Amino acid sequence: NAGVTQTPKFRILKIGQSMTLQCTQDMNHNYMYWYRQDPGMGLKLIYYSVGAGITDKGEVPNGYNVSRSTTEDFPLRLELAAPSQTSVYFCASSYVDYGIQGTGYTFGSGTRLTVV
Amino acid sequence: AQSVTQPDIHITVSEGASLELRCNYSYGATPYLFWYVQSPGQGLQLLLKYFSGDTLVQGIKGFEAEFKRSQSSFNLRKPSVHWSDAAEYFCAAIEAGNMLTFGGGTRLMVKP
Numbered sequence: 001n002a003g004v005t006q007t008p009k010f011r012i013l014k015i016g017q018s019m020t021l022q023c024t025q026d027m028n029h030n031y032m033y034w035y036r037q038d039p040g041m042g043l044k045l046i047y048y049s050v051g052a053g054i055t056d057k058g059e060v061p062n063g064y065n066v067s068r069s070t071t072e073d074f075p076l077r078l079e080l081a082a083p084s085q086t087s088v089y090f091c092a093s094s095y096v097d098y099g100i101q102g103t104g105y106t107f108g109s110g111t112r113l114t115v116v
Numbered sequence: 117a118q119s120v121t122q123p124d125i126h127i128t129v130s131e132g133a134s135l136e137l138r139c140n141y142s143y144g145a146t147p148y149l150f151w152y153v154q155s156p157g158q159g160l161q162l163l164l165k166y167f168s169g170d171t172l173v174q175g176i177k178g179f180e181a182e183f184k185r186s187q188s189s190f191n192l193r194k195p196s197v198h199w200s201d202a203a204e205y206f207c208a209a210i211e212a213g214n215m216l217t218f219g220g221g222t223r224l225m226v227k228p
Contacts, residue, residue, distance in 0.1 A: 042206060045215050045216070104165060107160040
């Protein structure tokens with residue numbers, strides 16, 4: 001099925017470890033986003049990309065890095081995991097205009113990360 | 117600062133009863149407005165959106181929302197709730213050139 005695919009679905013990390021959350025979309029969307037979701041806080045934007053080779057910080061970028069070498073892929077990297085990064089992470093994509101046109105953002109099913 | 121507020125963290129309704137979920141926004145101008153639903157373990161699905169025009173917007177799954185400029189609100193409604201509507205609902209807003217901003221979410225529970 002077309003859409004946004006995230007892997008892994010669950011992960012437990014020890015403090016100081018690193019990992020990459022993978023995100024792939026097959027809808028040829030230009031824009032891709034990473035959000036984290038914490039209880040009662042809604043979704044906060046970590047990083048976004050408006051096209052291959054272009055990325056920018058969102059509201060809560062500290063402790064994360066991204067790259068966008070292709071239109072399809074937008075991995076999120078955690079270099080030194082901290083307990084504050086325990087969260088559910090969502091990748092999303094959209095056509096131009098930040099999702100105003102068409103169907104808005106398409107979300108992946110999320111990655112639940114626990115840092116212990 | 118731009119913000120979206122959902123005053124109710126949890127709401128419980130009986131199956132068949134009507135539902136209203138509240139959403140208020142704080143923007144300099146009227147933003148574009150959205151409602152998303154998140155079922156357990158799933159990503160977010162778009163229910164409906166408001167860009168301009170008619171202030172009553174119809175969405176999927178029998179939901180509708182009403183935009184009220186005077187109250188800076190965009191409340192989500194459903195006349196008769198089904199058990200399958202139990203989920204978390206997010207209101208979101210965006211201004212052109214900026215990023216989508218989400219409210220904190222409202223978790224809906226449905227009693228049989």
